[in-house]
Amino acid sequence: MGLALFYVKKFFKIVRNEVLVLPSRVVVGLFFIVLLGLPLITQDPYIVRIVILTSIFAILAASWDLLSGFTGQMNFGHALFFGVGAYSSALINLHAHIPPWGSVPLGAVVAVLAGLIVGIPCLRLKHTYLALTTLAFPIILTGIIFALPQYTGGEFGLSGVTRFTNSLIGNYYLHVVTMLVTAVVMWKITDSNTGIIFHAIREDELAVKASGINTTRYKLLAFSLSGFFAGIAGGLYAHYMRIAGPSTLEVSMSFMVVIWAIFGGAATIYGPIGAVFILYPLLEFFRIWPEYRTMIFAAVVLVILLYMPEGLIHWIRDKIETECPRCKIRNAATRKTCRVCTAGLD
Amino acid sequence: MNILITGLITGSMLALLAIGFSLIFGVARIVNIAHTAFYMVAAYCIYYLSVRVGLNPLLSMLTAVAAVTVLGLLVYKFLIDPIREHEGAVLIATIALAMVFQEVTLRLFTGDYRTVDFLITGFFTVGGVKVFYQQLLTFGVVLVTLGAVWFLLMKTRLGLAIRSMAEDREVANLMGMNESRLAMITLGISVALAGLTGAVLAPLTVLNPYMWMEPLIIMMAVVVLGGLGSIKGSFVAAFILGFTEALVVFLVPKGAFLKGSVALTIMILVLLIRPEGLFGVSFEEER
Numbered sequence: 192m193g194l195a196l197f198y199v200k201k202f203f204k205i206v207r208n209e210v211l212v213l214p215s216r217v218v219v220g221l222f223f224i225v226l227l228g229l230p231l232i233t234q235d236p237y238i239v240r241i242v243i244l245t246s247i248f249a250i251l252a253a254s255w256d257l258l259s260g261f262t263g264q265m266n267f268g269h270a271l272f273f274g275v276g277a278y279s280s281a282l283i284n285l286h287a288h289i290p291p292w293g294s295v296p297l298g299a300v301v302a303v304l305a306g307l308i309v310g311i312p313c314l315r316l317k318h319t320y321l322a323l324t325t326l327a328f329p330i331i332l333t334g335i336i337f338a339l340p341q342y343t344g345g346e347f348g349l350s351g352v353t354r355f356t357n358s359l360i361g362n363y364y365l366h367v368v369t370m371l372v373t374a375v376v377m378w379k380i381t382d383s384n385t386g387i388i389f390h391a392i393r394e395d396e397l398a399v400k401a402s403g404i405n406t407t408r409y410k411l412l413a414f415s416l417s418g419f420f421a422g423i424a425g426g427l428y429a430h431y432m433r434i435a436g437p438s439t440l441e442v443s444m445s446f447m448v449v450i451w452a453i454f455g456g457a458a459t460i461y462g463p464i465g466a467v468f469i470l471y472p473l474l475e476f477f478r479i480w481p482e483y484r485t486m487i488f489a490a491v492v493l494v495i496l497l498y499m500p501e502g503l504i505h506w507i508r509d510k511i512e513t514e515c516p517r518c519k520i521r522n523a524a525t526r527k528t529c530r531v532c533t534a535g536l537d
Numbered sequence: 538m539n540i541l542i543t544g545l546i547t548g549s550m551l552a553l554l555a556i557g558f559s560l561i562f563g564v565a566r567i568v569n570i571a572h573t574a575f576y577m578v579a580a581y582c583i584y585y586l587s588v589r590v591g592l593n594p595l596l597s598m599l600t601a602v603a604a605v606t607v608l609g610l611l612v613y614k615f616l617i618d619p620i621r622e623h624e625g626a627v628l629i630a631t632i633a634l635a636m637v638f639q640e641v642t643l644r645l646f647t648g649d650y651r652t653v654d655f656l657i658t659g660f661f662t663v664g665g666v667k668v669f670y671q672q673l674l675t676f677g678v679v680l681v682t683l684g685a686v687w688f689l690l691m692k693t694r695l696g697l698a699i700r701s702m703a704e705d706r707e708v709a710n711l712m713g714m715n716e717s718r719l720a721m722i723t724l725g726i727s728v729a730l731a732g733l734t735g736a737v738l739a740p741l742t743v744l745n746p747y748m749w750m751e752p753l754i755i756m757m758a759v760v761v762l763g764g765l766g767s768i769k770g771s772f773v774a775a776f777i778l779g780f781t782e783a784l785v786v787f788l789v790p791k792g793a794f795l796k797g798s799v800a801l802t803i804m805i806l807v808l809l810i811r812p813e814g815l816f817g818v819s820f821e822e823e824r
Contacts, residue, residue, distance in 0.1 A: 319562065319568055
């Protein structure tokens with residue numbers, strides 16, 4: 192009893208001293224609470240469906256960020272991992288009759304293999320060469336899928352994939368919790384030593400090499416991690432939509448991922464997730480003018496970029512927080528002095 | 538014979554597009570995804586002017602190229618130039634631009650397939666295959682344009698400035714070349730090339746608002762295969778990929794699905810052996 196009380200007290204202390212002092216942390220906390228509590232407010236199937244799809248794409252955008260935002264290996268073919276995850280988990284589910292609990296992780300493992308297959312030839316390439324080469328892979332795979340319709344279903348895709356559960360709320364929590372967990376895992380990875388090395392590779396690969404770090408191994412690690420998470424997203428998508436079609440491999444899908452991630456702010460993990468949660472429901476909202484939907488969407492992206500080229504979430508964060516000039520700790524923008532070292536801010 | 542003609546036409550189209558794309562990349566480091574969207578806009582301009590308004594086809598082509606160039610310059614000035622330092626932002630700005638162009642054409646002309654009349658009609662037969670004069674004309678225009686671009690780059694002061702800017706921006710800047718003006722001019726040339734491609738190709742293809750997607754990818758493959766910033770490389774790679782596509786389409790069953798795959802596989806295989814493309818020079822690491 193005393194122990195439990197101790198942990199409850201410790202929890203409140205952490206909340207008061209570490210979370211409530213920074214607006215961005217408060218926002219993240221609210222985000223978790225709202226997402227987890229949403230079914231209490233509304234159980235409208237349409238809203239639930241949008242949130243589920245948003246969560247799936249949030250995983251995808253964050254996994255792009257893990258690879259391209261952090262290590263700077265511009266991947267223009269991220270739909271490859273998504274599509275491979277979707278197709279392989281659908282194939283495993285349809286032919287081996289493995290339930291979704293098994294087929295999604297297996298599909299993600301196949302996507303890791305895809306990550307390695309793409310990663311190894313791309314090790315020697317840099318910058319734009321890399322970006323344009325990775326763009327090619329999903330298109331090659333699409334060609335193969337169209338050419339072998341007896342195994343892949345051709346342009347109609349594989350349908351009849353089983354769902355996780357048929358209950359609305361069950362599906363909701365499954366996808367949202369998976370998204371939150373994978374997001375935290377990705378954020379932890381980027382916050383660890385590995386993440387620092389990823390960051391360093393983007394800034395100056397030569398210097399990292401000179402520091403005795405095997406950059407090849409870390410780049411492949413980034414490719415396979417990113418492939419794994421994107422594969423999970425793909426598997427979830429296939430099982431939720433009950434179909435794995437060539438649309439998961441489209442060029443526009445790859446472009447969309449890049450738009451989401453850069454719009455939110457690259458190399459942050461939370462940026463792309465926030466961007467998906469803003470842009471995807473926005474795109475759905477524009478269905479009220481179906482003819483102008485894509486146009487408005489593109490215009491919004493263009494205008495926002497013009498004013499916040501660093502990314503939306505970065506921009507907001509800089510507005511509500513300032514960095515202490517002496518100890519580099521972040522403070523709420525309303526404070527006059529730093530909350531740790533009491534140096535004057537501004 | 539069919540293979541030869543299709544290969545030549547595809548190759549010449551790709552060469553023009555790829556050279557424009559690699560020019561603007563070399564000078565301003567802009568990966569212009571909207572490049573082929575300009576090509577689409579030019580083709581639609583011609584359709585509008587010659588079919589709807591009823592202008593003389595030749596005149597409408599010239600107007601279309603000019604209009605597209607002006608459009609490109611305006612877009613660059615107001616949307617790309619302010620965010621030039623942020624590479625990622627420029628990248629997705631061009632993607633968004635391409636989407637805007639696609640949607641606007643979709644609104645104005647609907648998604649129906651459109652065709653444009655031939656500039657000159659008639660054909661002759663070689664080895665049992667019809668060769669349209671229009672195809673010959675297209676090929677001729679492409680060759681002349683390529684020659685002009687080569688002359689511009691190699692023999693004029695402007696070309697020298699463009700090439701030196703592509704080689705080393707800082708030093709070129711120190712030598713008194715106005716970077717942003719040069720970027721503007723290069724963008725103009727590059728978009729004009731895209732417009733011209735649309736102009737000469739419009740009669741030979743079917744127009745629809747999604748026509749920019751497919752050449753975009755193959756064009757990028759050409760640029761990478763030939764080496765970024767190398768005119769000769771783009772030219773050779775364009776014909777390699779153009780002929781590969783034609784061969785696959787005519788000789789392999791279900792080739793139409795596989796043509797992109799085969800072309801891109803060739804690109805990847807070449808890059809495995811030569812990471813900087815066929816004729817590319819490896820750029821100095823920029824820090």
